[in-house]
Amino acid sequence: MREDRYLNISDVTKSYPNPFGDEIAVVKGFDLTVTKGEVISIIGHSGCGKSTVLNMVAGLIPVSLGGIILESCEVIDPGPDRAVVFQAPCLLPWLTSMENVLLGLRSAYPSLNKTEHEEIAKYCLYQVGLDGSLKKYPREMSGGMQQRVGIARAIALKPKVLLLDEPFGRLDSLTRLELQDVILNILDLQKITTLLVTHDVDEAIYMADRICMMTNGPRAKVGRMLEIKFPRPRDREEILEDPDFYDFRQELLQFLDDCEAEKEKKKESELQLV
Amino acid sequence: MKLKHRIYKLIDISGLQLFDPVARLFFREEPQVQIKRITQFIVIPILAFGLFLLVWQIMAPRHTTKSGEVPKPGRVLDAAKGIWTFHNREKEKSIAFIASSDEANKILDNAKNRLEEIESSLIPAQDETIANLEILEQEWRDKNISPKIKKAANIEYEINSKQNSLKTELEELAGSIKANDKNAKEELVLRLEKLELQKSKWKIELAELKGTISILESKKYPLLERAQRKKDRLEEEKQYLSVYIGILTKNRNSKVEELNKKLVDYSNSFYAAESTKVMSSAKRLVRQKTRIEKTSESQYSAAKTLPYQTLRSLLCVFTGFIIATIFAIPLGILCGLNKTFMCAFTPFIAIFKPVSPIVWLPIGLIVVGGFIPDPENNALLSIINKLPIFSSFDVNPAFLASAITVALCSLWPTLVNTALGVSSIDVDHLNVARVLNLRFRERLISVIIPSALPLIFAGLRISIGVGWMVLIAAELLASSEGIGKFVWDMFNNGSSDSFAQMFVVVFLVGGIGLLLDRIMIVFQRLVSFDETAPSV
Numbered sequence: 001m002r003e004d005r006y007l008n009i010s011d012v013t014k015s016y017p018n019p020f021g022d023e024i025a026v027v028k029g030f031d032l033t034v035t036k037g038e039v040i041s042i043i044g045h046s047g048c049g050k051s052t053v054l055n056m057v058a059g060l061i062p063v064s065l066g067g068i069i070l071e072s073c074e075v076i077d078p079g080p081d082r083a084v085v086f087q088a089p090c091l092l093p094w095l096t097s098m099e100n101v102l103l104g105l106r107s108a109y110p111s112l113n114k115t116e117h118e119e120i121a122k123y124c125l126y127q128v129g130l131d132g133s134l135k136k137y138p139r140e141m142s143g144g145m146q147q148r149v150g151i152a153r154a155i156a157l158k159p160k161v162l163l164l165d166e167p168f169g170r171l172d173s174l175t176r177l178e179l180q181d182v183i184l185n186i187l188d189l190q191k192i193t194t195l196l197v198t199h200d201v202d203e204a205i206y207m208a209d210r211i212c213m214m215t216n217g218p219r220a221k222v223g224r225m226l227e228i229k230f231p232r233p234r235d236r237e238e239i240l241e242d243p244d245f246y247d248f249r250q251e252l253l254q255f256l257d258d259c260e261a262e263k264e265k266k267k268e269s270e271l272q273l274v
Numbered sequence: 275m276k277l278k279h280r281i282y283k284l285i286d287i288s289g290l291q292l293f294d295p296v297a298r299l300f301f302r303e304e305p306q307v308q309i310k311r312i313t314q315f316i317v318i319p320i321l322a323f324g325l326f327l328l329v330w331q332i333m334a335p336r337h338t339t340k341s342g343e344v345p346k347p348g349r350v351l352d353a354a355k356g357i358w359t360f361h362n363r364e365k366e367k368s369i370a371f372i373a374s375s376d377e378a379n380k381i382l383d384n385a386k387n388r389l390e391e392i393e394s395s396l397i398p399a400q401d402e403t404i405a406n407l408e409i410l411e412q413e414w415r416d417k418n419i420s421p422k423i424k425k426a427a428n429i430e431y432e433i434n435s436k437q438n439s440l441k442t443e444l445e446e447l448a449g450s451i452k453a454n455d456k457n458a459k460e461e462l463v464l465r466l467e468k469l470e471l472q473k474s475k476w477k478i479e480l481a482e483l484k485g486t487i488s489i490l491e492s493k494k495y496p497l498l499e500r501a502q503r504k505k506d507r508l509e510e511e512k513q514y515l516s517v518y519i520g521i522l523t524k525n526r527n528s529k530v531e532e533l534n535k536k537l538v539d540y541s542n543s544f545y546a547a548e549s550t551k552v553m554s555s556a557k558r559l560v561r562q563k564t565r566i567e568k569t570s571e572s573q574y575s576a577a578k579t580l581p582y583q584t585l586r587s588l589l590c591v592f593t594g595f596i597i598a599t600i601f602a603i604p605l606g607i608l609c610g611l612n613k614t615f616m617c618a619f620t621p622f623i624a625i626f627k628p629v630s631p632i633v634w635l636p637i638g639l640i641v642v643g644g645f646i647p648d649p650e651n652n653a654l655l656s657i658i659n660k661l662p663i664f665s666s667f668d669v670n671p672a673f674l675a676s677a678i679t680v681a682l683c684s685l686w687p688t689l690v691n692t693a694l695g696v697s698s699i700d701v702d703h704l705n706v707a708r709v710l711n712l713r714f715r716e717r718l719i720s721v722i723i724p725s726a727l728p729l730i731f732a733g734l735r736i737s738i739g740v741g742w743m744v745l746i747a748a749e750l751l752a753s754s755e756g757i758g759k760f761v762w763d764m765f766n767n768g769s770s771d772s773f774a775q776m777f778v779v780v781f782l783v784g785g786i787g788l789l790l791d792r793i794m795i796v797f798q799r800l801v802s803f804d805e806t807a808p809s810v
Contacts, residue, residue, distance in 0.1 A: 060705055078708040090702040094724040103720055104710030157710070 006036035006193055007057070007161055012066035014052050023064075026052050028219040030066075032212055034161075037191040041204035043252065044214030044223075045259060050197040053214075054165050057195060058084045071160055080108040083154035085167045089146035091138040097149045098134040101125060101156050108157045124152040127189075128182055144175035148182065155186055162187075164196040168203070176200075180207060181236070188233045201252045206239060211252065216259045224255055289796045292316065345774035350781075352503075353774035361579035363514050370521045371574035375528065382522045389515040392508055400505045404498065411495035419490050426483045426490075433476050440469055526572060533566045580760055580775075584782065586667050587756040591745045593673075594680025595738050601681075602688035602737070603730060607718075609689070610696025610726070627686040631744040634682045635751050638675035646671050672754035679748045684741035691733025695726030727801040735794035742787050757783060 009032040015025040027049040034040055042050045055061045057068055059078035068075040070082070078084075091100050101121040109117065125131055128148040138146050147167060154162060164183070168176040180203060187194060198204050204211050208228055215223040228248060230239055239245050278301050285294050295311035298304070327347050334344040345353070370381065444465060451458045540562050544555040576582075609616040646652045649671055658669045667673075703725060707717045749758025761779050764772035 058709060060708060078705075078711065080709070080711045082709070084705075084709045086702065086705070088702060090706050092703060092706070092721060092724070094727075095720070103712070103716070106716065107711050107713055153710075 004035045005033050006038075006071060007032075007034040007195075008069040009033070009053070009057065010066055010069070012053070012056060012068060013064045014049070014056060014061070015064045025064075025219050026217055027056075027221070029221045030214075031222055034193055034195070036193055038210065039187060039194040039196065039208050041196045041198055041208035041211045042214060043198060043201065043204045043211055043256075044220065045216055045256065046199055048214050048217045048259075049220040050199075050214055051165055054084075054163050054195060054197050057161065058082050058163050060084075080104060080157040081160045082163055083157045083159035083161075084163045084165060085147070085150050085154045087166045087169045089138070089143070089150040091146055091149055091153075093138050096135050096137055097125060097130060097141070097145075097152075098122070100138075100149055101153045104153060104157050120156055121152075124156040125149070127155070127186055128152045142175075144171055144179065147171060147179060151179070151183060151186075155190070155192070160193065162192045162194040164194065164198075166197050166199070168198075168200075176203070177236070183207070184234060201249055201256075204252065205245060205248050206234065206236065211248075213252065213255045216263050223259070226251060287796065287799055289792050289799065345777055349774045350777040353771060354778045354781075356507075356771070357580045357775060357778060360577075361581045363518070364576040364579055367518060367521055368574040368576045370518060371525045373522070373525060373527070375531075378522045378525055378527070382519065385515055385519050385522065389512065389519065392512050392515070397505070397508055397512070400501065400508060404501050404505060407495065407498040407501050411498045414495050419493060423487055423490050426487050430480060430483050433480060437473065437476060440472075444469065521574070526569065530566060530570050533562065533569060537562050537566065578755060578760075580757070580779070580782070583756050583760045584786070586673075587745060587749065587758070588786070589663060589667055590673055590677050590749070590754070590756060591680055591738070591741050594677040594745070595684060595741050597677065597681040598685040598737060598741070599688060599734065602685045602733075603692050606689045606692025606730070606733075607696050607722070607726075609693035611722070616693065616697075623686060623690065626682075629682075631679050631683050631748055632751065634679045635675060635748050638678040638682070639672070639752060642671045642675045642678065646674075668755075670754070672752040676745060676748040676752050676754045676756070679752075680741040680745050683744045684737040687736035687740065688730065688733040691729045691736070692726060695729030695733075696722055698729075699725050728798060731794065731798040731801055735791060735798060738790050738794055739787060742783075742790055746783060 009030060012027060012030045013025055014027045015023040018024050030053055032040070042053065044050050052061070056063050057070075057075060059075050059082065062076075075082070091097070092103070095103065098118075098121055101124055102117055105112075105117045105120055109120075112120075122131070122134065125134060128151050130145060130148050130152065133141065133145060136145075138149070141149070147170075151167070167183075168179055171179065184207060186192075196204070196207055198207075205228055211226040211228060213223045213226065214220050226248065230242070230244075281297055282294065285291065285297055292315055295308040295315070299308040299312065331346050331348075334346045337344045370378065373381070444462065447465075448462055451462065537559070540555065540559045544552070544559050547555045605619070609619050646655060649655055655669060655671075658664050699722060703721055707721045712720065745756070746758045746761070748754070749756035750762045751758075753759055753762060757779060761776055764776050764779075
């Protein structure tokens with residue numbers, strides 16, 4: 001197995017029939033190869049199909065054409081080797097944070113016993129800074145804390161790929177910065193291959209090794225790749241002072257603007273046709 | 275501060291949100307808002323109920339039936355008290371029956387004193403009051419009723435005499451008409467026709483008068499009526515006391531003692547017996563021994579009072595409810611999980627849900643009768659009758675049939691709600707379960723059932739309400755012991771007191787229904803993990 005092709009998303013298409021029976025491709029010919037331990041940000045305008053790609057990698061929705069291969073195995077079903085952190089925390093409200101984390105462990109490590117499971121869960125909750133709230137129910141926690149539980153639940157599975165679907169989208173900006181650092185710390189420690197879907201440019205640069213820019217849908221695909229060569233572990237202040245950061249930022253924003261302009265153009269030409 | 279919030283929480287969880295404003299007012303929290311809420315949710319309902327009682331009080335005496343007039347609220351309350359006294363007396367009797375001789379002697383004195391008091395002073399005093407009141411009643415009747423009756427009778431007499439005189443007048447006229455006087459003859463026919471018309475009018479008038487007279491005659495002097503009721507109660511107590519004393523003097527212990535004395539005689543004569551009589555006296559000895567054993571285990575067979583019947587009905591409704599739940603929840607989960615199963619099951623729900631308990635009951639009776647041809651020696655029944663709570667209620671096939679009817683009618687709301695709850699699980703939660711790759715059992719226990727629980731309990735709440743409603747009808751028809759049987763007995767009894775007792779049952783059944791509903795709401799609140807309160 002080659003480490004530089006750990007996760008291979010090759011020529012993937014996802015299409016849905018519209019009410020008239022025509023197939024509309026949301027994503028078409030999406031190609032991405034991810035090296036082991038790499039962190040990839042997927043960025044694009046909202047509605048361009050970023051989450052669709054992520055859900056396909058997670059196995060939650062089937063692929064129409066093409067294929068996704070993870071460590072020489074094709075992805076068909078969802079599984080604990082691809083842990084997902086959703087945009088909403090999606091905790092089960094009738095379980096405590098501890099029980100929420102434990103839930104997946106039993107099927108992920110069937111050979112371990114109950115105390116060992118609990119040890120793992122406790123450690124993961126400690127890593128996200130929740131070692132004081134093991135017995136709290138989701139309704140007793142803030143949105144940020146709930147999302148921390150969501151992250152703990154994902155990393156507890158020791159996944160091959162960590163899939164983050166706009167995990168900070170619903171949080172206020174302070175909490176968002178905190179959680180970004182929480183995740184970065186974990187990634188530095190465990191070197192988990194990660195796909196992060198986001199539409200926050202700064203977040204994409206700060207977190208990722210490479211940024212995958214998606215064109216606007218329908219028929220969205222990889223528009224451009226951008227390599228971010230900041231050393232790890234990263235320090236937010238250092239990066240903010242680095243002039244490269246602003247170049248990257250400018251490049252990303254330019255791409256997004258171009259996408260938007262193209263879209264406008266398309267619309268206009270369609271209108272003229274009518 | 276902490277206590278305050280604990281109390282609010284308790285009120286909220288116990289389903290007594292009604293008293294929330296009272297508690298808040300007590301802690302001086304926005305007093306004006308609380309007073310407004312109290313007026314709205316407590317004072318107005320009480321006033322409305324008071325108005326209802328007032329209308330009842332006024333309307334009830336206006337409708338007279340074969341079993342007396344419709345009882346006023348006061349009579350119903352009296353009947354309720356009577357039912358309770360009767361229940362307590364039956365309980366006293368059964369205690370007296372098994373009391374040891376020391377205890378019996380202790381209570382015996384009290385009972386005898388009370389009996390003495392009733393016989394020698396209370397009843398004669400009441401008789402005297404009644405006699406005095408009868409004189410008053412006569413005066414009242416002479417003053418208020420008799421003139422009215424007389425007036426009515428006079429009008430009746432006048433009408434009758436007028437009718438007679440007109441009749442004779444016409445007859446005389448007819449006698450005087452000559453054979454060829456055509457005009458006179460036609461005149462006579464006209465007058466006769468007129469008389470007939472008048473007669474039919476008089477007939478109606480007379481009937482009305484008779485009605486008024488009979489109502490007036492049946493009117494009772496309220497004070498006298500009350501005094502007589504009091505005397506009736508005293509007589510009842512006297513009768514009860516004499517029976518009670520009878521039981522005390524000859525209860526189980528004294529019977530056993532007596533039998534034991536005889537046993538000594540028998541054994542003496544057995545040891546002294548000649549060879550020819552040995553066998554017969556041995557038999558006598560053994561027979562005496564079994565008799566003692568039986569007597570020492572015997573119980574007083576108390577009459578089935580309304581409280582007993584209520585408990586039995588509750589047991590029956592819970593039996594049916596539990597049977598229904600055992601079937602409904604798993605079936606509902608299957609329906610919710612599996613579209614195919616749901617499609618297969620839909621016609622059954624659609625067809626059987628609207629069927630009336632009145633149809634299920636006879637079927638239930640026949641089916642249970644088929645399984646239990648001989649209730650005296652049936653394995654199932656004897657097992658049920660040995661269960662802790664069931665043992666004191668003598669379960670019979672009618673009980674089982676009623677319970678099955680309850681189950682068949684209360685099954686559906688739980689089933690439908692469970693299916694709905696399971697099939698409408700949050701997609702996010704299902705995705706989580708898929709990502710975590712939970713096995714079916716874990717998904718069921720950790721995700722599906724908890725998220726369906728609030729709806730399941732909403733279904734259970736409807737189910738137990740339906741079950742309780744159905745049960746009374748089922749018991750009435752199956753003449754299974756229970757509240758329904760009590761109503762049926764009262765209906766067949768047909769005295770004015772039993773009419774009032776039926777009204778007691780109305781409030782009893784309503785009150786218990788309310789209580790069951792409240793309990794289910796509390797459960798529903800406990801399993802609802804989100805903060806939204808269920809509708810009250």
